[in-house]
Amino acid sequence: METIRKNLLRIHGVLLILIGISVAINTTVGVHFNRGPYHFLYTNKLAFIGLFQAYLLVVLIGIVLWLGSQKKNRKKWNRIGCLFHFFILILYVQYWDFFISLYEEEKTTLINFTFHLTFFSLELWAGFAKSKKIQN
Numbered sequence: 001m002e003t004i005r006k007n008l009l010r011i012h013g014v015l016l017i018l019i020g021i022s023v024a025i026n027t028t029v030g031v032h033f034n035r036g037p038y039h040f041l042y043t044n045k046l047a048f049i050g051l052f053q054a055y056l057l058v059v060l061i062g063i064v065l066w067l068g069s070q071k072k073n074r075k076k077w078n079r080i081g082c083l084f085h086f087f088i089l090i091l092y093v094q095y096w097d098f099f100i101s102l103y104e105e106e107k108t109t110l111i112n113f114t115f116h117l118t119f120f121s122l123e124l125w126a127g128f129a130k131s132k133k134i135q136n
Contacts, residue, residue, distance in 0.1 A: 009069035016062030
């Protein structure tokens with residue numbers, strides 16, 4: 001079970017680092033060149049600042065999860081990964097219609113929601129599942 005927890009934290013951490021960096025770059029392209037999926041930021045610099053900071057925090061959470069994978073008590077780090085997605089899922093539920101209008105289609109919102117729900121579920125399971133004790 002510890003190997004699963006360790007690998008889940010590493011995979012989750014790496015994905016968050018890569019996604020955070022790539023989306024931070026995409027928002028920068030949108031705000032400066034009026035191009036890409038974040039082109040709407042060209043006229044909304046304040047939204048860019050907030051999103052850019054948020055995506056850099058995603059990178060930081062990825063680093064924290066990666067480092068947590070190297071610790072002895074990995075369950076608490078799985079719980080942190082779970083909470084990260086839980087907070088985002090709350091916003092998806094409350095503002096579903098807004099996210100659909102933002103991406104101009106429901107498919108992108110559904111993919112994003114599924115990503116967060118998947119990692120929420122995996123980290124929830126890993127954070128609370130009991131480890132089987134090996135008897136000699």
